[in-house]
Amino acid sequence: MLKQNLQFKLSQKLSPQQIQLMKLIQLPTQAFEQRLMEEMNENPALEGGTVEDEEKFEKDEFDNNEDDYNNEDYDNEDYSSDDINIDEYISSDDTPDYKTQTSNYSDDDEDRETPFAAPVSFHQDLINQLNTFILTDDQRDIAEFLVGSIDDMGYIRRSIQDIVDDMAFTQGIYTDEKTVEKILHIVHELEPSGVGARDLQECLLLQLKHKTPTESVELSIKIIEDQFDAFTKKHYEKLLQKFNVTKEQLKKAIEEIEKLNPKPGGSFTGANKVTEHVVPDFAIRIIDDELELTLNGRNAPELHVSKDYQDMMKTYKDSKDKSNAQRDAVQFIKQKLDSAKWFIDAIKQRQETLYVTMNAIMHFQQEYFLDGDETKLKPMILKDIADMIGLDISTVSRVANSKYVDTPYGTKLLKEFFSEAMVNDQGEEVSTIEIKKILEQVIAEEDKSKPLPDDQLADLLKERGYPIARRTVAKYREQLDIPVARMRKKM
Template identity: 50%
Template structure:
């Protein structure tokens, strides 16, 4: 049996403007420019330029003067797409305008003198700038801003080029292409050769065996960079050792990788010496050879897929004799405005005496684009304001660090501390701190770097966990590599300095600093 019930519910919904602001707030500066360009592509009413516009009263007076002097002022010659009614009205008005007088010319055309013709006298850069086609090259300003294209090529292209020069038949070359396509970003082939044979049978209708694939694989493994197309780490390192001069150090290194690889990964050097009967100097030289090899050949060399990435700071902080000056990166404050052409178009349509269905659709479309442009500009301004308020609060709390650059001066600070100071929600502060960075005199720091928990000290004050990590890093850096410090010893040394910290916390901080355990830090 169906029932009709009435319920009262409280729900929180975000407006489209709030959603747009949240998305803009969390993206970094490097992506903001791309986001603005995307918005300008879909919204022609948004354009770059100064937001300063004449007052509304001045615009209305100018419009009235233009209407008195120009009977066609309500039509925009550059942007209008007039329908039939507008064309009829324009034709009626054109009948009242006298035709211009035409001066008769001789039948014989006058030959122009091309000797002193200077094309620059007849071309205006401002006039042709808006009519540049796709084939036109960028101007001087654009050339400085455009990044250079990567012409080095990819790893796969380099391997395929080497494959074409190998002495292989048609079937072997097809197998080689399949193997090169199976190489991952680190330069390994982690798929089973039998699975590759099945792929070739189903996708290319080529019947082959594992032995044939392995024979071609040996050819591909001889390509540059050394160690490419290996199936595991030992094979990758051995392929690189094959290209080295076969001296005693290389031979001992090959024995370590083939006979005692597990002991080598765990740095059980005593067991390696006992099993291979090596002296201390022989073991040390062989280990030195192995450590110089590349475990990820796919990401090295000029043909590697990795590209250099540059960190673009969102804030710039300068120190002027103890006075900290905070500014936004110029890319965070773009000059945007609502297109005057679209604004004038909306006024023209709105003032039109005759409005049909097409006219109403045009007015609705233009109004939507104008509102969307205004919302986007307001969201950008609100983003700038929120970024500055948040960063100013961080600078106030961490002033000593920004003055001296000493990690020991960092104070404990969490998201709630900043949210309370600026009167915003913690989620807003989290979006600002995420993927944002600040440029200081001591380098570029991500905003997350300044947020840390507090550690109790013997003096009763709280020390930043960043300060404890800095001390922990110094202790490990100054330890004896023959006898590294264990977590228990590190705990006692920190406690002796007045930091009340447990061993599990030491282990957590050590892992966050990417410091391995004591056994793996041991060196010969």
């Protein structure tokens, strides 16, 4: 039997403007500038400040605070698309001629181009080195295939049999394992030393064999060849008995091994990477024992709605001519004006959101920002800041997750100031950041010949007033990227 029911349901949906605003809030300074340029290129009704204003921002990009949010507004008149004549205001070209003309160059000026460096890739560098070897065509094909099998860290992660089969199926090169092994020895002669190794042990051996033979180097080779497992597990007593050497001799041999590069390809690829610079979104300064917060001026651009577009709308309103084409054109202009005004309002809201959020964080962690001692960081979660400024937790998260602040103690990521709370033996809440800092100090002060296991570290922390479990110590140690006790052992 069919039945009809009437049901009321209340649901919340984000408008496209709200979604765009959240994305703007999440953007750090550099990404925000790129988004701003894209919007200005797409919307001719949105214009930036004067040349003098731009020079001012370049001179002092942090010379903005909460009072600098006054952008030029335009008359928010509800323009109508009726009774409009646009013939004399619409050009057949989207870009006016005056914007594309230049008068500061003569006909005989040279058209100079800036040269760009074209770095050689890691694999191309290895191929170039192969050209210095006398090889037959078949040997060169195999050698180039082997070089192509090397990953960015400098290793060949495949067996010789797999390589032989792959060359036969994909390249039509028919050979055997013995021949490939022979050509692999040639690849092992390439720089950087250790490239083309199939595992860490072979990589270290190749590098050691390229060194000038000394007593320490020869002992290092024996250790890697015969007792690699004992070495990786730092069973130094076993190594002393096996090779019948003194502690000083073993220490020098281990120092030789520690100088080696376990990722020979990484040093090459890393040299060609573009250095990424962090642009602080905020700056905190201490003036007369008081904290002063400033928002990076690049986050507060001078924007206004095009006066030309506003004049067109007013003129169109007074016109008596009518046509469908004119109405469509006016509707387009009105859409661009509305979009420009919304974007300016969104920028202002973004600035205010960033400032009030960072201001709340600064006052919450005032002791740290005045002193710089990380042990003075208070437990702070997103909800604490959200409650202080009356914003949603997700909004605070977007601000904290990708923004940096320039402090007297270095440039910090905002999310580093957030931490959970734990109770010490005095019943006081302390930040997990403080406990991690104490843990780092305890490990730094330990006897490296007998590193402390996690249970002993937990006991030491309890003695200092931080009663936490062994598994919690292990978790914090891993978060600090500190290895287990056995791997911290030194001679």
